[in-house]
Amino acid sequence: MNSRRPFVIGIAGGTGSGKSTVADAVVAAALPARVAVLPMDNYYKDQSDLPFDARTHVNYDHPDAFDLELYLAHIAQIRRGRAIEMPMYSFEEYTRLLETVRVEPAPVVVLEGILVLFNERLRELMDLRIFVDADPDVRFIRRLQRDILERGRTVESVVEQYMEQVRPMHLSFVEPSKRYADVIIPHGGKNSPALDMLTARIHSLLAAGGVA
Ligand code: ADP
Ligand code: C5P
Ligand code: MG
Numbered sequence: 470m471n472s473r474r475p476f477v478i479g480i481a482g483g484t485g486s487g488k489s490t491v492a493d494a495v496v497a498a499a500l501p502a503r504v505a506v507l508p509m510d511n512y513y514k515d516q517s518d519l520p521f522d523a524r525t526h527v528n529y530d531h532p533d534a535f536d537l538e539l540y541l542a543h544i545a546q547i548r549r550g551r552a553i554e555m556p557m558y559s560f561e562e563y564t565r566l567l568e569t570v571r572v573e574p575a576p577v578v579v580l581e582g583i584l585v586l587f588n589e590r591l592r593e594l595m596d597l598r599i600f601v602d603a604d605p606d607v608r609f610i611r612r613l614q615r616d617i618l619e620r621g622r623t624v625e626s627v628v629e630q631y632m633e634q635v636r637p638m639h640l641s642f643v644e645p646s647k648r649y650a651d652v653i654i655p656h657g658g659k660n661s662p663a664l665d666m667l668t669a670r671i672h673s674l675l676a677a678g679g680v681a
Pocket of ligand 3: 488
Protein backbone atom coordinates (compact mmCIF):
# COMPACT_ATOMS: atom_id res chain seq x y z
CA MET A 470 0.00 0.00 0.00
CA ASN A 471 1.51 3.34 -0.94
CA SER A 472 1.59 6.23 1.51
CA ARG A 473 -0.72 8.50 -0.50
CA ARG A 474 -4.09 9.02 1.06
CA PRO A 475 -7.14 7.80 -0.86
CA PHE A 476 -9.26 9.99 -3.11
CA VAL A 477 -12.67 10.32 -1.45
CA ILE A 478 -15.82 10.68 -3.59
CA GLY A 479 -19.16 11.59 -2.01
CA ILE A 480 -22.34 10.56 -3.84
CA ALA A 481 -25.56 12.11 -2.53
CA GLY A 482 -29.07 12.47 -3.96
CA GLY A 483 -32.67 11.67 -3.11
CA THR A 484 -34.01 8.19 -2.58
CA GLY A 485 -34.23 6.33 -5.90
CA SER A 486 -32.08 8.89 -7.72
CA GLY A 487 -29.41 6.38 -8.74
CA LYS A 488 -26.67 6.85 -6.11
CA SER A 489 -25.95 3.15 -5.74
CA THR A 490 -25.94 2.79 -9.54
CA VAL A 491 -23.30 5.54 -9.81
CA ALA A 492 -21.26 3.90 -7.02
CA ASP A 493 -21.42 0.58 -8.94
CA ALA A 494 -20.16 2.40 -12.05
CA VAL A 495 -17.18 3.75 -10.09
CA VAL A 496 -16.33 0.22 -8.94
CA ALA A 497 -16.74 -1.13 -12.49
CA ALA A 498 -14.46 1.62 -13.83
CA ALA A 499 -11.66 0.57 -11.53
CA LEU A 500 -11.50 -2.90 -10.01
CA PRO A 501 -13.34 -3.83 -6.81
CA ALA A 502 -9.96 -4.02 -5.03
CA ARG A 503 -9.22 -0.41 -5.95
CA VAL A 504 -12.45 1.12 -4.59
CA ALA A 505 -13.79 0.95 -1.03
CA VAL A 506 -17.53 1.71 -1.03
CA LEU A 507 -19.02 2.78 2.30
CA PRO A 508 -22.80 3.27 1.89
CA MET A 509 -24.17 5.39 4.73
CA ASP A 510 -27.27 3.12 4.75
CA ASN A 511 -25.10 0.44 6.39
CA TYR A 512 -24.77 2.78 9.37
CA TYR A 513 -28.48 3.12 10.23
CA LYS A 514 -28.96 2.80 13.98
CA ASP A 515 -30.26 -0.54 15.17
CA GLN A 516 -33.93 -0.41 16.28
CA SER A 517 -34.22 -3.89 17.78
CA ASP A 518 -35.12 -2.46 21.23
CA LEU A 519 -38.41 -1.14 19.80
CA PRO A 520 -41.48 -3.29 19.10
CA PHE A 521 -41.81 -3.93 15.34
CA ASP A 522 -44.67 -1.48 14.80
CA ALA A 523 -42.73 1.35 16.48
CA ARG A 524 -39.66 0.59 14.32
CA THR A 525 -41.70 1.20 11.19
CA HIS A 526 -42.52 4.73 12.38
CA VAL A 527 -38.97 5.95 13.08
CA ASN A 528 -37.94 8.80 10.79
CA TYR A 529 -35.20 7.19 8.65
CA ASP A 530 -34.73 10.29 6.53
CA HIS A 531 -33.55 12.48 9.43
CA PRO A 532 -29.81 12.81 10.17
CA ASP A 533 -30.39 11.40 13.69
CA ALA A 534 -31.33 8.00 12.23
CA PHE A 535 -27.67 7.28 11.42
CA ASP A 536 -24.77 6.21 13.64
CA LEU A 537 -22.63 9.09 12.39
CA GLU A 538 -19.80 8.61 14.89
CA LEU A 539 -19.23 5.00 13.80
CA TYR A 540 -19.39 6.06 10.14
CA LEU A 541 -16.78 8.80 10.71
CA ALA A 542 -14.55 6.43 12.70
CA HIS A 543 -14.65 3.82 9.93
CA ILE A 544 -13.91 6.42 7.23
CA ALA A 545 -10.94 7.65 9.28
CA GLN A 546 -9.66 4.08 9.61
CA ILE A 547 -9.97 3.40 5.88
CA ARG A 548 -8.20 6.68 5.09
CA ARG A 549 -5.32 5.60 7.36
CA GLY A 550 -5.01 2.40 5.32
CA ARG A 551 -6.70 0.01 7.74
CA ALA A 552 -9.49 -2.48 6.97
CA ILE A 553 -12.86 -2.14 8.73
CA GLU A 554 -15.69 -4.48 9.64
CA MET A 555 -18.64 -2.63 8.08
CA PRO A 556 -22.06 -3.16 9.68
CA MET A 557 -24.84 -4.73 7.61
CA TYR A 558 -28.43 -3.52 7.87
CA SER A 559 -31.77 -5.25 7.40
CA PHE A 560 -34.42 -2.99 5.86
CA GLU A 561 -36.97 -5.75 6.45
CA GLU A 562 -36.30 -5.97 10.20
CA TYR A 563 -35.07 -2.38 10.73
CA THR A 564 -32.07 -3.80 12.60
CA ARG A 565 -28.31 -4.15 12.29
CA LEU A 566 -27.31 -7.70 11.43
CA LEU A 567 -24.86 -9.67 13.56
CA GLU A 568 -22.62 -10.28 10.54
CA THR A 569 -20.29 -7.57 9.26
CA VAL A 570 -18.50 -7.23 5.94
CA ARG A 571 -14.78 -6.59 5.77
CA VAL A 572 -13.83 -3.58 3.64
CA GLU A 573 -10.18 -3.25 2.70
CA PRO A 574 -8.50 0.13 2.22
CA ALA A 575 -8.23 1.26 -1.42
CA PRO A 576 -6.96 4.25 -3.41
CA VAL A 577 -10.54 5.39 -4.14
CA VAL A 578 -13.14 5.61 -1.37
CA VAL A 579 -16.85 6.19 -2.12
CA LEU A 580 -19.23 7.57 0.52
CA GLU A 581 -22.80 7.14 -0.71
CA GLY A 582 -26.14 8.12 0.84
CA ILE A 583 -29.03 10.57 0.93
CA LEU A 584 -27.32 12.79 3.54
CA VAL A 585 -23.58 12.52 2.81
CA LEU A 586 -23.48 16.08 1.44
CA PHE A 587 -25.71 17.44 4.19
CA ASN A 588 -23.17 16.71 6.91
CA GLU A 589 -20.26 19.17 7.09
CA ARG A 590 -17.84 16.71 8.72
CA LEU A 591 -18.42 14.28 5.86
CA ARG A 592 -18.18 16.99 3.21
CA GLU A 593 -14.79 18.08 4.54
CA LEU A 594 -13.38 14.61 3.89
CA MET A 595 -14.38 14.55 0.22
CA ASP A 596 -12.19 15.38 -2.77
CA LEU A 597 -15.14 15.19 -5.19
CA ARG A 598 -18.77 15.86 -4.27
CA ILE A 599 -21.46 14.45 -6.56
CA PHE A 600 -25.23 14.92 -6.40
CA VAL A 601 -27.33 12.50 -8.45
CA ASP A 602 -30.53 14.15 -9.60
CA ALA A 603 -33.79 12.72 -10.89
CA ASP A 604 -37.37 13.94 -10.99
CA PRO A 605 -39.33 13.24 -7.80
CA ASP A 606 -42.05 11.25 -9.60
CA VAL A 607 -39.44 8.97 -11.16
CA ARG A 608 -37.68 8.55 -7.82
CA PHE A 609 -40.95 7.70 -6.09
CA ILE A 610 -41.86 5.06 -8.67
CA ARG A 611 -38.41 3.45 -8.34
CA ARG A 612 -38.70 3.54 -4.56
CA LEU A 613 -42.16 1.97 -4.60
CA GLN A 614 -41.00 -0.89 -6.83
CA ARG A 615 -37.78 -1.48 -4.88
CA ASP A 616 -39.34 -1.34 -1.39
CA ILE A 617 -42.05 -3.83 -2.34
CA LEU A 618 -39.66 -6.18 -4.15
CA GLU A 619 -36.63 -5.96 -1.89
CA ARG A 620 -37.57 -4.41 1.45
CA GLY A 621 -40.78 -6.26 2.37
CA ARG A 622 -43.05 -3.20 2.22
CA THR A 623 -46.66 -2.66 1.09
CA VAL A 624 -47.94 0.05 -1.28
CA GLU A 625 -49.73 1.70 1.66
CA SER A 626 -46.64 1.73 3.89
CA VAL A 627 -44.41 3.18 1.15
CA VAL A 628 -46.96 5.93 0.36
CA GLU A 629 -47.46 6.81 4.05
CA GLN A 630 -43.72 6.92 4.79
CA TYR A 631 -43.08 8.96 1.64
CA MET A 632 -45.67 11.60 2.50
CA GLU A 633 -44.87 11.81 6.23
CA GLN A 634 -41.10 11.51 6.29
CA VAL A 635 -39.27 10.94 3.00
CA ARG A 636 -40.67 13.95 1.13
CA PRO A 637 -40.44 16.55 3.94
CA MET A 638 -36.92 15.44 4.94
CA HIS A 639 -35.87 15.47 1.30
CA LEU A 640 -37.01 19.08 1.02
CA SER A 641 -35.36 20.09 4.33
CA PHE A 642 -32.05 18.25 4.12
CA VAL A 643 -31.32 16.43 0.85
CA GLU A 644 -32.32 18.93 -1.83
CA PRO A 645 -30.59 21.91 -0.10
CA SER A 646 -27.34 19.89 0.10
CA LYS A 647 -27.16 19.97 -3.71
CA ARG A 648 -25.51 23.40 -3.34
CA TYR A 649 -22.37 21.70 -2.00
CA ALA A 650 -21.93 19.47 -5.06
CA ASP A 651 -19.02 19.93 -7.46
CA VAL A 652 -20.88 17.89 -10.08
CA ILE A 653 -24.62 17.26 -10.53
CA ILE A 654 -25.50 14.15 -12.54
CA PRO A 655 -28.99 14.59 -14.02
CA HIS A 656 -31.41 11.84 -15.10
CA GLY A 657 -30.40 9.35 -12.41
CA GLY A 658 -27.64 6.84 -12.49
CA LYS A 659 -27.65 5.66 -16.09
CA ASN A 660 -26.49 8.88 -17.68
CA SER A 661 -23.70 7.40 -19.86
CA PRO A 662 -21.94 10.67 -20.86
CA ALA A 663 -21.75 11.74 -17.20
CA LEU A 664 -20.62 8.29 -16.07
CA ASP A 665 -17.97 8.24 -18.83
CA MET A 666 -16.56 11.55 -17.54
CA LEU A 667 -16.54 10.27 -13.98
CA THR A 668 -14.87 6.98 -14.87
CA ALA A 669 -12.25 8.77 -17.04
CA ARG A 670 -11.37 10.87 -13.98
CA ILE A 671 -10.99 7.74 -11.87
CA HIS A 672 -8.78 6.07 -14.47
CA SER A 673 -6.48 9.08 -14.59
CA LEU A 674 -6.32 9.22 -10.79
CA LEU A 675 -5.46 5.55 -10.53
CA ALA A 676 -2.88 5.86 -13.32
CA ALA A 677 -1.28 8.76 -11.43
CA GLY A 678 -1.25 6.71 -8.21
CA GLY A 679 -4.01 8.45 -6.29
CA VAL A 680 -3.60 11.84 -4.61
CA ALA A 681 -0.80 13.19 -2.44
P1 ADP B 1 -30.54 5.06 -4.87
O1 ADP B 1 -29.36 4.28 -4.38
O2 ADP B 1 -30.23 6.50 -5.11
O3 ADP B 1 -31.77 4.89 -4.02
P2 ADP B 1 -30.48 3.18 -7.10
O4 ADP B 1 -29.11 3.35 -7.70
O5 ADP B 1 -30.70 1.97 -6.26
O6 ADP B 1 -30.95 4.49 -6.31
O7 ADP B 1 -31.53 3.24 -8.32
C1 ADP B 1 -32.89 2.93 -8.08
C2 ADP B 1 -33.40 2.07 -9.24
O8 ADP B 1 -33.45 2.86 -10.41
C3 ADP B 1 -32.50 0.88 -9.56
O9 ADP B 1 -33.37 -0.18 -9.92
C4 ADP B 1 -31.67 1.36 -10.77
O10 ADP B 1 -31.30 0.28 -11.61
C5 ADP B 1 -32.66 2.29 -11.46
N1 ADP B 1 -32.03 3.43 -12.15
C6 ADP B 1 -31.11 4.29 -11.66
N2 ADP B 1 -30.82 5.25 -12.56
C7 ADP B 1 -31.58 4.99 -13.64
C8 ADP B 1 -31.77 5.61 -14.94
N3 ADP B 1 -31.13 6.72 -15.28
N4 ADP B 1 -32.65 5.05 -15.79
C9 ADP B 1 -33.33 3.95 -15.46
N5 ADP B 1 -33.23 3.31 -14.27
C10 ADP B 1 -32.36 3.82 -13.38
O1 C5P C 1 -31.12 3.71 -1.19
P1 C5P C 1 -31.90 4.88 -0.63
O2 C5P C 1 -31.21 6.19 -0.80
O3 C5P C 1 -33.31 4.93 -1.13
O4 C5P C 1 -31.97 4.60 0.96
C1 C5P C 1 -32.40 5.61 1.87
C2 C5P C 1 -33.88 5.42 2.24
O5 C5P C 1 -34.05 4.24 3.02
C3 C5P C 1 -34.42 6.56 3.08
O6 C5P C 1 -35.20 7.42 2.27
C4 C5P C 1 -35.26 5.87 4.17
O7 C5P C 1 -36.61 6.30 4.19
C5 C5P C 1 -35.22 4.39 3.80
N1 C5P C 1 -35.21 3.48 4.96
C6 C5P C 1 -36.33 2.71 5.21
N2 C5P C 1 -36.32 1.85 6.27
C7 C5P C 1 -35.24 1.75 7.09
C8 C5P C 1 -34.10 2.53 6.84
C9 C5P C 1 -34.12 3.41 5.76
O8 C5P C 1 -37.33 2.79 4.48
N3 C5P C 1 -35.28 0.89 8.10
MG1 MG D 1 -29.13 3.07 -2.64
